[in-house]
Amino acid sequence: MSAAFANDGALDRAASIYQDHLDCVSDLLFVGNIEECINYFALPLLIRTRTGETLIETRQDMLNDTRQHSESLNGHGVTNYIRLVKQARQLSETLIEGWHETYVLRDATSILPSYQSHMFLRDTGDGVWKVIEAEHELENLRFPLGSVKSKPGSFAETWQGTQGDIRVAHSNAEPLYRAFLDVLNKHQNAANFDGWSSQFQYPLEAHYDATDRVFNEPADMRAFFDAMLDLPIGEKGGVHRAITSADFISADRICGYHETTFEGSDAPAFGPVKSRMILTLTEGRWKCSSVTNSLSSDDAPPEAEFKPSSHLPTMSEIQKRMNKP
Structure with missing residues (x-):
């Protein structure tokens, strides 16, 4: 345990757990034990900086990013990578929110101005607390370390407010995601475009196997909806969405897969199509703000005639091809 916790009686349970997590991950990063290190992070994981956010979805992407971080620390001759809890609070038995400050030193010289971070940890049930969301006072998360710029105060206004967190009452996002899919199915099977299109938040980002577009209003989605109705479903058929998994990636967002x-009347008419939706809680309602489908086409939407694809691009892949920060 860190020397900062020699007087453990002066610290509450949340701060102790949070600091223990920081110390463990920092030590593993420092010695390059990447395989063990990433076991302390949940997937999908939302990471936010001053300039944007990244959703890490796969273990391989987590390995790659963490390895870059570890190699950058060693490559710049870092002798002290210190992360100290500033404040932490227990939101529920399985959820902790905390803030910490990071110091990156080579001997007594600061390589990077100190910066603060805000993280949520969840007890996964096996005694391991994992990061489920993180934001850092950084310009970006690019490596090597010399490319990283700290931006103290980036989230000062956001962090001042105390917000309710739906994850306190709902530890499992799957029932909410399943209920959302059921509503989509109901409207689609009834050919109710208005009801179906009202489940989305505009502008809506839509991504496919290799193409991307933005629907600015419901009318933009009409051609896509009509194309689904034109499939040879038959009287006894219909659309069916089967959930794969769903997780909260923030207090007001769910990342789900289905x-x-x-x-058709006797056999599948089209699909299966792999999908990922980001649901955002908007004025008390969950709406889809981003959708990705494993569909490919030789043409650009909306004129495209889509075919099922085996590839569902990750959000990291989509960011790179759209040249997002």
Whole structure:
């Protein structure tokens, strides 16, 4: 345990757990034990900086990013990588919110101005507390370390407010995501465009196997909706969305995965199509603010005639091809 916790009686349980997590991950990063280090992070993981955010979805992406971080520390001759808890609070038995400050030193010289971070940790049930969301007072998360710029105060206004967190009452996002999919199915099977399109938040980002577009208003989605109605479903068929998984990636967002199949009277008419939706809680309602489908086409939407694809691009892949920060 860190020397900062020699007098453990002066610290509450949340701060102790949070600091223990920081110390463990820092030590593993420093010695380059990447495989063990990433076990302390949940997937999907939302990371936010001053200039944007990244959703890490796969273990391989987590390995790559963490390895870059570790190699950068050693490559710049860092002798002290210190992260100290500033404040932490227990939101529930399985959820802790905390803030900490990071110091990156080579002997007594600061390589990077200190910066603060805000993280949520969840007890996964096996005694391991994992990061489920993080934001850092940084310009970006690019490596090597010399490219990283700290921006103290970036989230000062956001961090001042005390916000309710739906994850206190709902530890499992799957029932909410499943209920959302059921509503989509109901409206789609009833050919109710208004009801179906009202489940989305505009402008809506839509991504496919290799293309991307933005729907600015419901009318922009009409051609896509009509194309689904034109599939040879038959009287006894219909659209079916089967949930794969869903997780909270912030207090007001869910990242969910499912497969969509258009069932014919006797056999599947189209699909399955792998999908990922980001749901955002807007004025008390969950709406889809981003959707990705494993569909490919030789043409650009909306004129495209889509075909199922085996590839569902990750949000990291999409950011790179769209040249987002």
